[in-house]
Amino acid sequence: MAYAPTLAWTPLSGPEEAQIVAAHAARMQRYVDFLSIPSVSAVPEHAADCRKAAEWLAAELRRIGAKRVEVSETGGHPIVVGERIEDPKLPTIVIYGHYDVQPGDPLDLWKTSPFEPIVRDGRMLGRGSADDKGQIVIHLAALEALLSTRGKLPVNVKYLFEGEEESSSVNLERWMAANPERCSGDAVIISDTGFFEGNLPALTVGLRGITYMQVDVRNSDVDLHSGGYGGSVINPANALAAMIASLHDENRHITVPGFYDDVVELSPDDRAAFAALPFSDANYLAGIDAKATQGEAGYSTVERRGGRPTLDVNGIWGGFTGDGSKTIIPAHAHAKISCRLVMAQDPAKIALQVEAALKAAAPRGLDVEVRNLGNGYPFLTPLGDPYLKAAAGALKETFGADPLYLREGGSIPIAALFQRELSLPVVLLGFTPPDDNAHAPNESMDLGNFEGGIRAVIRALDAVAALR
Template sequence: MNSSQIDKYFKDHRQAHLEELKGFLRIPSVSSLSEHKADMQKGAEWLVKSLTKAGLENVRIDETDGHPLVYADWLHAEGKPTILVYGHYDVQPVDPLHLWETSPFDPHVRDNKLYARGASDDKGQVFMHIKAVEALLKMDGELPVNMKFILEGEEEIGSPSLPKYVEDNKDKLAADIIVISDTGMQGPGRPAVCYGLRGLAGIQIDVKGPKGDLHSGLYGGAVQNPLHAIVEILESFRDKEGVIQVEGFYDDVRPVSDAERAEFAALEFDLEQEKADLGIIEDFGESGYSFVERTWIRPTLEINGITGGFSGEGIKTVLPAEASSKITCRLVPDQDPDDIIAKLKAHVEAHKPAGVTVDITEFDKGKPFLTPFEHPAIQAAGRSYEKVYQVPTAFTRMGGSIPIVAAFDEILGLPVVLMGFGLASENFHAPNEHFHLENFDKGLRVISDYLFEASTLA
């Protein structure tokens, strides 16, 4: 099959594909809200029908302690590699609803962009993989590689059920390459293969002082104020350049090669434009590292929120009984989330002011992930992007975290290829989420070509 045949197929079926995708997007599969539990089941059932229609086999819903998973395969390419496609059908909540120009679960196309919750993250990108397989099976009656799909309904709540499922089903999920489309491109018309993600470690710090709020005039200066105490703890975490002061925090950070840093420099990142887009006066962070390096290859510690005392209109002269803060750390290879959390706890204990008690609660954790960008599966993806987009592919890391990617890497021991087609401007997790249909059209062709590229890697 040649590219012109694939191109004609997708042109001929474009409107039908978009109507199908709209049907998927109409399902309000919000995993974090209990009132949408039935919708999560509908989302899984929709995928079963779509995968079956595409020609995949052994299509089934696998129940978990949480929301269901969907599995499918096609395993008739003897002697060829097996690709495991991972994606998710759950979406973020839609609040604040009044900021949406059209209803989040009533898809609309405007200016060649498809607007709906899940359009970019991740239903649109999952749908493209299904349709690429369907196209090749309808045209050729076979695929150039073996295929497996695992599509979950809990990614937006941290994939709590998936690691156990993967561990329990290692034989069923055995493959040569994992492909995920849940990341972004460098920009419009600028494709990118992401080969590294930062990990995550988060805690909540609760500081308690007196048994109840006190009058700040009667007791201020004689009783420790939990807000002052928590500010003192938080201030101790970093120096003025953002260098983290937690003992041993950087001990396991894997050095980055000069060659890789040269690749980053060649990306022609526009710092001035980035600052303008973000609405900031100047960038901030560790000296000796560029903006890209600070966000991709360096670990972080950020205060995500602080609460306590009175914050209403006017003034209330109160010495609060308690205060709390949430912090998260983004981690890089070879940092371990459990080790970092232990070090955070030790740091808080060492810097706890007198007169208060401190409790620490662990929450989100995920290991960092890295597949060497020289890996043949990564380079093959780059070639497929270049054929379709007619520009060189960037090989990038990403500052965010997809915890299940590291779990796949650790449990299955496979290279992970992150072939994203979204753009940073598409408002995923925000009102008016949308997907540029130029990348929908080209992405179908990229994915199809990659299946042929991957077939040569056996």
Template sequence: MSVNDYLQQNREQSVAELNELLRIPSISAKSEHRADTAAAAEWLAGRMRAIGLTTVEVVPTAGHPVVLGEWRGAPGAPTLLIYGHYDVQPPEPLDEWLSPPFEPTVRDGKLFARGSVDDKGQVYLHMKAVEAHLAANGSLPVNVVFCVEGEEEIGSPNLAEFLSANAGRLRCDAVMISDTTMFAPGLPSITIGLRGLAYMEVRVQGPSVDLHSGAYGGAVVNPANALAKIIAQLHDEQGRVTIPGFYDRVMEIEDAERRMIAGLPFKEEGLREEVGAPKLGGEAGYGPLERIWVRPTLDVNGLLSGYTGEGAKTVLPCRAMAKISMRLVPDQDHQEVERMFTDHVKSLAPEGVTVEVEALHGGQPWYAAPSGPVFEAARRALAKAYGREPVTIREGGSIPIVKAFEDTLHAPVVLIGFGLPGENAHAPNEWMSVDNFHRGAEAIAALYDELR
């Protein structure tokens, strides 16, 4: 029996097994689900043993455990490390789900469940590819190491330390991550860039208490007004961020990639309709995909000040707060940007208020030139599974651990996602294409052959 025959004949069983994992509410952000998160780790470890991995261990961390699985029975062949995560986002709001979030349901070829695409389904298709090779051939053409964590959805607070402590055990020739999407249905995609993040909180303090706006308005600097003025000065008329030095280290897009982006099946009107906005906007001189993928941004994520309840309350607030995120691109450094942002915001503060700025979360951007043996092998494998050449894309979001893998293990990282646009990864009614789950397993199985 061939590897593909095995995968084809076991399609129903593969989905049934995935459903078992999806029923476990492994919500890493909620302490009441700590036992569930541990159960998901043990479930994965059990399946790794069942498919034939020779070394499997659930490794404790200061938070949720990491599941390690190894098969190193191909001396002289390359070693591929496969990273993923078994924790999931909270499912709320529950009333917006069409079926229970932890009761997998297939509708119109889509498998609906929390974690189906982010990231349990994408992790498990890698395990099915390994199983198919071991079942059909008794061996793998390459060495494989699984590293599956339970804290990605809370920022992977313990993974960098885990990688450093286990760098020898995790030695590999390449790292493979499937936690991204394809650009469009049927269009296989290799992600070569992710934006980083600098997430800040700005707090403006004026008087010691809220004041009557009639008795004091006009004589006291209003913190809400001051904050609004600061925010208004963070962009110029062309949509560019005004922080001095903000663009100094931005890696400009090359003409070849710009042509590639322009050739993708994308329509601005489709994006406008998808988000429900009257008009798209952003930095002048760049198209929507370029703004999302290769340009840095600064956006207000939240504002809080004064009275916001029903009816009128003529209050002059004593404080105002904003949460502001900056998406960063290579070669920006999030810590450097945090410092520049802090200095600039404080320089914009009017007299009569004090301003505090705190960095809440950060991550480095990542880019990989799409060349080298592992990228070429990935292209061939995806073309074989999908019947067309893959495209190289970037994503506007952040996966901070990608850079940690690259820097710690000194190995190239390849991102091949099998999600699709509109899959509601962090929203109600998350889903994964059942066909992509199966074809993804076929593509990864082919990749092992291409890497030998």
């Protein structure tokens, strides 16, 4: 098989390196075997394939030497667990990945068949090569190298590989509540993220939460003539526009009382991490074909995007919106509003605060209804976290550069779930290249990221052991 990874890594100095090199051909074959199972969780016709992938994974864990390996039922696609408890006195790391994948279509845009993986130009090409089967294979290879050379791991490890990540992890929270011992430990490593533009090593440390609401305001049962009634009754559209405008001040600071109370402010280290990102406003605007940036005074664009909360109108409507003119005072007006939230804002609490602020800003007598349509919690691993530092050191030793610390504007629900439900530090140690085409045609994994990932996982586990 062609083998020309584009990203360089530093080999390990111990006997594990020779084992990893010797196991290369077998590892690549297993990688191909795993990717060949079309475990698409969202498509009911692939349920048997999801189970087949779970059984394949369980068999691999057993073969390598994991204990208490189980394909655990969830009501949906099963969760595969296994562990190595070497010594109760050692730290225990929960390692998360997912064996389910996105559908392969649109098939005509693939250069190859999504479930017939091949190596081409230093990359493994195929659905799941990066997201997330390739990252699971990295962990399996690290486990195999450590057990076959040392006979044990430097720390205790519990593996938790789910099969519904691409279907919103619908059964994970309930399963975790029913199997607390399977996911208890000292820290969680989630390997489902990747490197920054330019294939620079990176650790995602923050993800924003969200609260989403709809606002409905009403004054009359029917639209009124604007000649006969304009200027003498509340115009719900005017009122809603003013209410929304009142939620920001001239510095784009959100005026909702209590909104910032729980915000963890950016530390000097946090700001240095943002400043270290190769980011320019001009490139950012060019990339989205937009005219100008705007945001909260006192913060850079990249800080506003990942490190600060927001309040945005997603849609607004009411009254006459057809062609031409119609002279009315609308009976009612509406808006969809979302807030992106940062640690440690509580989405349900923020929704109530925004509702109260909208009602307080409404003209007396206007009927205002605010409905909360959905919430998600923010996620943050502090830069000083020792497990994060262990992972950062492993990346630096392996790839030759300090990792960038990323805070993404969007969310990975499992990260917040692990942090909230287990109260554990969560490290997003992922290895995919930024151009991996995850969820898209021609998904691929750079084999330099893949091979380096194996070395980095071994170094990270050794570094965690050194914490005690």
